[in-house]
Amino acid sequence: MPLDKAAIPGSHNIVRQTYPNGMTVLVKENFSSPSVVIDGLVRAGAADDPIGKEGISALTSHMVMRGTERRTFAQIYEEIEAVGATVDVSSGINVTSFGAKSLAEDLPLVIDILADVLQHPTFPDAEVEKERGEVLTNLQERANNTRRMAGLTFRELLYPVDHSYRRSVQGYTETVAAITCQELFNYYRSAYGANGLIVSIVGAVKADEALRIWEDQFGAWVGAQVVRGLPPSAPRLTERREKRVNIPGKSQSDLILGVIGPNRLAPDYLDARMANSILGVFGLYGRLGARVREKGGMAYYSYSQLEGGLGPGAWQAVAGVDPANVDKAIPLIQAEIKRMIESKVTARELKDNQSYMIGSMPIGLETNDGVAGILLDMELYGLGLDYLINYPDRINAITAASVQAASQKYLDAENFALAVAGPVGG
Amino acid sequence: MPKTTTRRSTPKRPKVLVPKGNGILKTVLPNGLTVVLKENHNAPVATFWVWYRVGSGRERTGITGISHWVEHMLFKGTQKFPGRTADQVVSREGGQWNGFTWLDFTTYFETLPAEKIDLALELEADRMVNAPFRPRDVSSERTVIISEKQGGENNPRHLLGEEVQAVAFRAHGYGHETIGHLCDLQTMTREDLYTHYRTYYTPNNAVAVAVGAFQAQEILKKIEKSFGKIKRGPAISANTTVEPEQRGERRVTVEGPGTTSYVELVYHSPAAKDPDFPAMVALDAILAGASSLSIFGGGTTNASSRLYKALVETELATDVGGSCIPTMDPYLYGLTATVRQGYTPQVVEAAFDQEIDRIMNEPVQAAELAKALKQARASFAYGSESVTNQGFWYGWSEVFADYKWFETYLDRLTAVTVADVQRVAQKYLRRSNRVVGYYLPQ
Numbered sequence: 001m002p003l004d005k006a007a008i009p010g011s012h013n014i015v016r017q018t019y020p021n022g023m024t025v026l027v028k029e030n031f032s033s034p035s036v037v038i039d040g041l042v043r044a045g046a047a048d049d050p051i052g053k054e055g056i057s058a059l060t061s062h063m064v065m066r067g068t069e070r071r072t073f074a075q076i077y078e079e080i081e082a083v084g085a086t087v088d089v090s091s092g093i094n095v096t097s098f099g100a101k102s103l104a105e106d107l108p109l110v111i112d113i114l115a116d117v118l119q120h121p122t123f124p125d126a127e128v129e130k131e132r133g134e135v136l137t138n139l140q141e142r143a144n145n146t147r148r149m150a151g152l153t154f155r156e157l158l159y160p161v162d163h164s165y166r167r168s169v170q171g172y173t174e175t176v177a178a179i180t181c182q183e184l185f186n187y188y189r190s191a192y193g194a195n196g197l198i199v200s201i202v203g204a205v206k207a208d209e210a211l212r213i214w215e216d217q218f219g220a221w222v223g224a225q226v227v228r229g230l231p232p233s234a235p236r237l238t239e240r241r242e243k244r245v246n247i248p249g250k251s252q253s254d255l256i257l258g259v260i261g262p263n264r265l266a267p268d269y270l271d272a273r274m275a276n277s278i279l280g281v282f283g284l285y286g287r288l289g290a291r292v293r294e295k296g297g298m299a300y301y302s303y304s305q306l307e308g309g310l311g312p313g314a315w316q317a318v319a320g321v322d323p324a325n326v327d328k329a330i331p332l333i334q335a336e337i338k339r340m341i342e343s344k345v346t347a348r349e350l351k352d353n354q355s356y357m358i359g360s361m362p363i364g365l366e367t368n369d370g371v372a373g374i375l376l377d378m379e380l381y382g383l384g385l386d387y388l389i390n391y392p393d394r395i396n397a398i399t400a401a402s403v404q405a406a407s408q409k410y411l412d413a414e415n416f417a418l419a420v421a422g423p424v425g426g
Numbered sequence: 427m428p429k430t431t432t433r434r435s436t437p438k439r440p441k442v443l444v445p446k447g448n449g450i451l452k453t454v455l456p457n458g459l460t461v462v463l464k465e466n467h468n469a470p471v472a473t474f475w476v477w478y479r480v481g482s483g484r485e486r487t488g489i490t491g492i493s494h495w496v497e498h499m500l501f502k503g504t505q506k507f508p509g510r511t512a513d514q515v516v517s518r519e520g521g522q523w524n525g526f527t528w529l530d531f532t533t534y535f536e537t538l539p540a541e542k543i544d545l546a547l548e549l550e551a552d553r554m555v556n557a558p559f560r561p562r563d564v565s566s567e568r569t570v571i572i573s574e575k576q577g578g579e580n581n582p583r584h585l586l587g588e589e590v591q592a593v594a595f596r597a598h599g600y601g602h603e604t605i606g607h608l609c610d611l612q613t614m615t616r617e618d619l620y621t622h623y624r625t626y627y628t629p630n631n632a633v634a635v636a637v638g639a640f641q642a643q644e645i646l647k648k649i650e651k652s653f654g655k656i657k658r659g660p661a662i663s664a665n666t667t668v669e670p671e672q673r674g675e676r677r678v679t680v681e682g683p684g685t686t687s688y689v690e691l692v693y694h695s696p697a698a699k700d701p702d703f704p705a706m707v708a709l710d711a712i713l714a715g716a717s718s719l720s721i722f723g724g725g726t727t728n729a730s731s732r733l734y735k736a737l738v739e740t741e742l743a744t745d746v747g748g749s750c751i752p753t754m755d756p757y758l759y760g761l762t763a764t765v766r767q768g769y770t771p772q773v774v775e776a777a778f779d780q781e782i783d784r785i786m787n788e789p790v791q792a793a794e795l796a797k798a799l800k801q802a803r804a805s806f807a808y809g810s811e812s813v814t815n816q817g818f819w820y821g822w823s824e825v826f827a828d829y830k831w832f833e834t835y836l837d838r839l840t841a842v843t844v845a846d847v848q849r850v851a852q853k854y855l856r857r858s859n860r861v862v863g864y865y866l867p868q
Binding site: 009032033034035073074077078080081082084085086088101102103129130133134136137138140142143144146147183247248249250251252282283284290293294295296297298300301311320321322332352355356357358359360361363364365367368369390 | 726735
C-alpha cells in the first residue's frame with residue numbers, strides 16, 4: 001500500500017527556522033488533540049565529563065530544574081504540575097535532552113520555564129545536596145540491579161580505557177560525592193548554549209505562533225560557544241572480553257554480549273538496522289527470540305539492540321536468564337550472530353522486515369511525542385526534512401548482500417564483550 | 427486439536443445502541459460478545475482488543491498464575507496461524523500486538539495501519555477457540571514464565587509488593603501476584619491450562635473493542651462475521667468471595683539482598699464502580715501526584731504533592747508514589763517510598779503518618795483539588811492521541827464497569843468536593859485498614 005505522502009511529516013508541512021545564535025527550531029502542526037510536545041537538545045553530554053568528575057553532566061541536567069534566578073525548585077514544579085504539564089532535562093552521552101508536554105493553552109508557560117531553567121539556573125547549595133543524595137541512593141540501587149550492572153560492565157569491556165563511552169553517564173559514588181556547586185556552575189557555563197540547540201515543537205499550535213514564543217524566550221540566548229566534533233571512534237575488539245559480576249541472592253542473571261556498531265551517520269546504518277531487526281527485533285525478538293526464548297524456553301527476554309547515535313554506540317544482544325542457564329544461552333546467541341555473518345538472510349526474512357520497518361511508520365507517527373522525536377533526529381543527524389518520505393525507498397533498496405556486509409563489518413561471534421550480572425556459579 | 431465450537435448459521439443482526447454525542451457504538455452480539463467501537467480519524471491506524479473477564483483475582487491456590495500462563499499459550503500459534511506465523515504477519519504489516527493479564531482481565535490487542543485491521547479480527551477470533559496448547563509448548567513456556575517471575579523477583583520493590591498484597595487479603599484472589607506461585611508454575615498441567623481456556627474464553631465472557639480510522643458500521647459487520655459464528659459458552663458465575671473487613675493494622679517485613687530500604691503502605695480501598703472512587707483519585711493526586719491515564723506512562727511529576735514535600739524535600743526518601751487503580755472488587759490504595767541513605771523505614775513511616783493524619787483531620791485546599799482536575803484533563807488529552815491507549819481504556823472500563831466509566835471520568839472527578847476528599851480519607855486511611863511493609867536489606 002503506497003504511503004499517503006501528504007500526511008507524513010516532510011518539507012511540505014514541517015516549518016524549519018534557524019537563528020543567528022545557532023539554534024534550529026522545527027514545528028509541525030497537529031490539531032487532532034489539544035496538546036503540544038517539545039523535544040530538544042543542547043550540546044552538553046557526559047562524554048565530556050572530566051576524568052574524576054564522572055556524573056557532572058547528568059547532575060547538572062538535574063540541577064537546572066532545582067532553582068533559577070526567578071523560581072525556586074518548589075515554584076518550578078508547582079507551576080508545571082498545576083497545569084498537568086511535564087518539563088524535564090536529562091543528560092545523555094553526547095547531548096543533554098530537554099522536553100515538555102502540556103495542553104496547548106499552557107505552551108507559553110512551559111517554554112517560559114524551559115527558558116528559565118536552561119538559561120538562568122542558580123545551583124543553590126541546599127538543592128545540590130538534595131539532588132546528590134538522590135543520585136547516591138540511586139547508584140546504591142544500581143550496584144544491586146543485575147540489568148544495570150551488566151550494562152555498566154559491558155561498556156567497560158567494550159571500549160578502550162581512554163574512551164569516554166566507557167564511563168558511566170550517571171557517574172560513580174565517589175565522583176558524584178565529590179562534585180562541588182562551583183564545579184557544576186562552571187560546567188554549566190562551559191557547556192549550555194544556544195549554538196547547536198535543536199528543538200521540535202509538535203501539536204495544537206500554529207507554526208508561526210510557536211516560533212514567535214520560542215524566539216521571544218531563546219532568540220537572545222548565547223551561552224556557551226563551544227562547537228563539538230563527533231566523538232572519537234572505537235576499535236573493533238580482537239579478543240573475547242568477559243566479566244561476571246556476582247550479585248548474590250538474585251533469581252535471574254542479565255547478560256549482554258556485543259560489539260561496536262555503526263553510528264547513525266554511517267552509510268550502512270540502515271543495513272545494520274535491518275540486520276538487527278532480523279537478529280533480535282522482528283516479531284517476538286527476531287531470531288534470538290526464536291532460539292533462546294521460544295525453542296530454548298530459557299529467557300523471558302532475549303533481543304538485540306543497535307544504539308546508533310553520534311558516536312560508536314554498541315550493537316548488543318541482551319538476555320535475562322536463570323543463573324543456571326547462563327552458559328547454555330551464550331552459545332545460542334553466538335550461533336545466531338555467526339549465522340548473520342556467514343549466511344545471507346532469506347528473501348522472505350528481508351521482505352518481512354522491510355515491510356515491518358516501513359509499515360510501522362504510521363503507528364510511530366500517531367502521537368505528538370513520536371513525531372517530535374523523529375523531527376529531532378532528522379535535524380541532529382542531518383537526515384533532511386524529507387527523510388520519512390524517502391524512507392520506504394531507502395528500506396526497499398536494502399539487499400540480503402548489504403545486510404550480510406553490515407553484519408560482517410560489525411558483528412563478531414568470537415571477539416566480543418560479554419558481561420553477566422547475577423549470582424555467580426548458579 | 428481441540429473441538430471446534432463454531433456454527434454455520436449467520437447470527438441475527440443485533441440491535442445497535444448508538445449513544446448520542448460521543449461517537450461510540452456499543453452492542454452485544456447474539457452469542458454474548460460485547461462490542462465497543464469508536465471511530466478516530468486522526469491518524470491512519472486502528473487498534474483492536476479482546477478482553478476476557480478473567481484474571482488472577484479468580485484463581486485458587488494450586489493454579490495461581492494460570493490466567494497469565496494461558497495468555498502466553500495464545501501466542502504459540504493455531505492450525506490457521508501455526509507457530510510464530512501470527513507474529514510475523516502482524517509485524518510484516520508494521521503492527522504491534524501483545525497481551526496483558528492482571529487482577530480482573532486477560533486481554534490481547536493489535537494496532538495496525540487502519541486498512542489492515544481485518545487481520546486483527548481474524549487472529550483474535552481464531553485464537554478465542556483454536557489454541558491447541560501442545561504439550562511441548564506448555565513445557566517450554568513453563569520455563570519462560572518462571573524466568574519472567576525470576577526477573578520480577580530481582581527487584582526488591584516487587585518482593586515487598588508481593589508480600590504486602592498477600593498480607594492484605596486472606597480470602598480474595600487479589601492476594602497473590604498475577605504471575606503466580608512458583609510451586610503452582612512448576613506443577614500446573616496442560617489440562618489445567620486448557621480447562622481454564624475453554625471455561626473463560628467464550629464470546630459471552632469477552633469484550634471486543636476497536637478504535638481507529640474505520641467506519642464503525644463496516645467494522646461491526648466484520649466483527650459479526652469473524653466472531654458471530656463462535657458458540658456461546660456456559661455462563662460464568664460471579665466471583666462471590668468478599669474479603670472480610672480488616673480489624674487492625676497488619677505489618678510485614680521482607681529481608682533480601684541490597685543496601686536500600688523501601689516502605690510500602692496499602693489501604694483497602696473502594697472498587698471502581700463505588701461512588702467513593704473519584705474522591706480517592708483526587709485524594710491520591712493531592713497526596714502523591716496525579717496518575718497517568720496513558721498505558722505508556724508519561725504522567726506528570728509529583729514534586730508539588732504533599733508527600734513529596736514531606737518525604738523527599740525533607741531528604742528522608744528519594745522518591746514517593748501513590749497508586750489508585752480501578753478494579754472490579756475492592757482492592758488497595760498503595761503508597762511507596764525509597765528510603766534515603768542514612769535514614770530508617772520507621773522515620774519514613776512516621777512522615778507518611780503525619781501527612782495522612784493531616785488529610786484526615788483538615789480539609790484540603792480548593793486549589794489542590796483544582797490542580798488534580800486540571801492534571802486529569804491534561805492526562806486525558808495526552809492519552810487521546812493514541813488509539814491503542816483509548817482501546818485499552820474502553821476495554822478495561824467495560825471489564826470493571828462499562829465504557830461510560832471512562833467517558834465520564836472527568837465529569838465525576840469535577841463533582842468531587844473538598845468534603846468528599848476528607849470523608850474518604852477518614853473512611854479508608856484508618857490505620858486499622860492498612861498493611862505496613864518494610865524491605866530491609868541484609
